[in-house]
Amino acid sequence: MRIVLVHPAGSNWLPGKKDFAAVANRMAPLGLLSIAAFLEKEGHDVAVIDCLGPQAVSGTQATVNQILSHDPDLVGFSATTSGFLDAYDLAAGIKAVRPQIGTIFGGVHISALGGVLLEQFEDVDYLAMGEGEITMGRLASGQNLRDISGLVWRHDNQVVTNPRRDHIRNLDDLPFPAYEKLAGFPKGYRLPLFSYTMTPGATMVTSRGCTFQCAYCDRSVFNQGYRYNSAAYIYDHMHYLRSRFGIRHLNIYDDLFTLNRRRIARLCELLMRKPLGIQFNCAVRVGHADDDLLRMLHQAGCLMVSVGIESGDPDLLEVHKPGVYLDGVRDTVHRIKSAGLRVKGLFMMGLPGETPASIQKTSDFVMSLGLDDMNMSKFTPFHGAPVWKTICDEGTLEENWRLMNCLNFVFIPKGIASKAALDQLYNTHVKRFYSDKAWRRTFVKRLWQHRRSLGYLLAHLPGFLNAMRTFEPTKDA
Template sequence: MKIFFATPPISMEDLYGSLSGAGSRLPSLGILYLAAITRKNGFQTALADASALSLTKLDLLNYIEIERPDVLGLTATTFSIFHAADFAKAVKENYPNMTIIIGGSHVTATPKETMERFPVFDIAVIGEGEETIIDLLVALNSKAPLHNILGIIFRHDKDIISTGRRQFIQDLDKLPYPAWDLLKGFPNKYLPAPFKVRKYPAVSLVTSRGCPNKCIFCDRSVFGSSCHAFSAEYVIGMIRHLVVQYGIREFSFEDDTFITFKKRLFAICQGIIDLGINISWTCLGRVNSVDGETLELMRRAGCWQISFGIESGAQEILNVIHKNITLAQIQRAVDLCREAGILTKGFFIVGHPKETHETLSKTLELAIRLPLDDISVTMLTPFPGTEIYKRASEFGEFESDWSKMNLLNIVFIPYGLTHKDLDDYQRKISKRFYFRPRIIFNYLKRLVANPAMTKHVFLAARAFIKKYGIHR
């Protein structure tokens, strides 16, 4: 039996809108882990990351024609689920007997609704997929019933059958490394967003799953509120593999909790130092999880930037969204990073529940006052699987249109504000932050230090100016 994994064919313009020139083209780790485990278990496996490579529907259909798989495995977010369904429909028209499986965060959060809305999907995998996909392929290969396979929803006659959730994988170290070797053109065709890296080629890694925090805008449907992680030894082995096999020089750790568990973090940092290789890396972090000793070790191990979820400059908003941090902790974390020689990026969100002109002004003020080196300003989006999705009508007007949920479109407007208010503040925060001598000078320094970024940066700058203009 042969399975072909793919992300939906979707253009950079669809993903990032007018900021498409600043978008990331890094591969999906989800399908890479699935491809690795199916291959390890003896199934013929191929894949294409259509989203990362901006492949068209016709391009991806050509892949299907060449590979002729028995099963197509698609993964999709809320925003890309329509693209996945559209492609699946085209596949069914050409290959009516092919089994199509859908997985990912969206179908996990809305399993029955997704299957009812898109009859082109035969089976949905709910939650972590590595163990489920093997049981599923074994059953499909032997034409056995699917009723006893945990973690799926499937069609049986006219019914949609749910088999219940599967427990989380307790020992992640038993998973093989992602199947990067199956990616066409890896690593050079897969680029991160401009200024997100210092060295090329670069990859993103996720070394743990789940998050114990309870922010109302985060989807915990796939991995839950518990956290399970790959061991430090596994992570170091994966880094060594990528450096030796593919010449990777930079890593972006995308874990929600990479810094939180200090013992593992210290072991990873020391392991990188002991490898004696010249790599650099960035990560995500919470402002209440950093201290001077930790940051010093991270810097020695090659960390040059930490991205913090700051979200708002108003303490009352941080409380409403259950962020469980304070403005004082935000200031302290950014200051400590600056002292340690680590750059910082702040993630801000516009349009929180109970947001007002006053709280938005506080966010603008904080973004300018903090000694941040970079920011990202997105719109609050009540994704399925989040607390705010269930409670959105309590706090504002919510347009529950999956096709618009990409963090850039405005789908939620807090009571007392307008669409124009949110758009104006998002633009104002971005423009006021970036169009300052310190920020422009620092970006120019980074560009001079890494001229390989020139083309990518030019496209990003053109997209930014097109969206925000150059006048205040």
């Protein structure tokens, strides 16, 4: 079967502003690439179109034409909430020209909402719930629709939801993602500026699922189970990226990279014994990174470790990230730095229960930690997150899917006067971090290490300056 897999552009910036996000940080769509590799291994002819890629065509009709140029039998879309409507516009465009082409949607938005999407969007033929590799493989092979676990489909104009598919038990059975199907990979795919010292870079995920239940996190695809690649598989994956594409830096985007300590210790041993010339960044959860493991990560080539902190208000942490405490965060950050690693704090503003006072606590906490970098996302409630059930009791929600991308405030907590007020608080406290004299001194000392990022920034300076103005506090809020 001829199959085209599409990563839709979606909305990745702010209304009224130029979408500069993909230039600053363009990630490979790893989920689609995993499905592509699996389908190709099954004998299918697969193409991947990344609508955020460096060689993407502009406009819905141009993308539809590009998809149709492959003469597909089936087109698959991986959709987040903010990307779903763009994906549907493409599906509708395909159906208008060749209605016989099958369309299937998968991803977090689909797994959270399920069959209701088939009721409301007639140009979607199938939904893949949960992990997509085997479901797509069964569909492409022509298996009876009733026998394909994880599939949602129509029969006599009625939506049929098949039983959920069991998780893939051994992730080592999956082939490496089909990076080679991305036009412009790897040089056109950029890691966040100043998060690396060597190029080119790439991304990797080495586990699926999470054992914790943070209130804001959508677990629709992988649920609470936790599965992972072995250390040997990860090493071979890294070796493949280094030898095939010349990759020098990897960002590993696991939710719980160090949860299984033994596999990471084994990976570090492999990287120390047989170095690949690769640096990498990873994330740890508070309480899951002891001193010996942190030292091993540093010796194995780790440059920076991210820590999910979310808030500096202990009451909000108790509700939204149970089991994480401020003292534990301070200790974890201190030990990461003591091991010779850089540390990046991950925060979230606008959670249910947020007030100007809690935001001030978070800002003060951020400044007290001596972080090397910080990311403050704008809280976005998603259908598959536990908080969704009560979100309308906690404040006001604008359920505009195109804006639900963690870059816009679509939810305003009861304790915040208005969206304008929340935007002003956000801009003020993000700018506070990057204006700090101590942070700037450290940043300047490292400029030569980051000369590749600096050169890229200078080459795209007008766009970056425009993006920076987004964080200027407004006067009329």
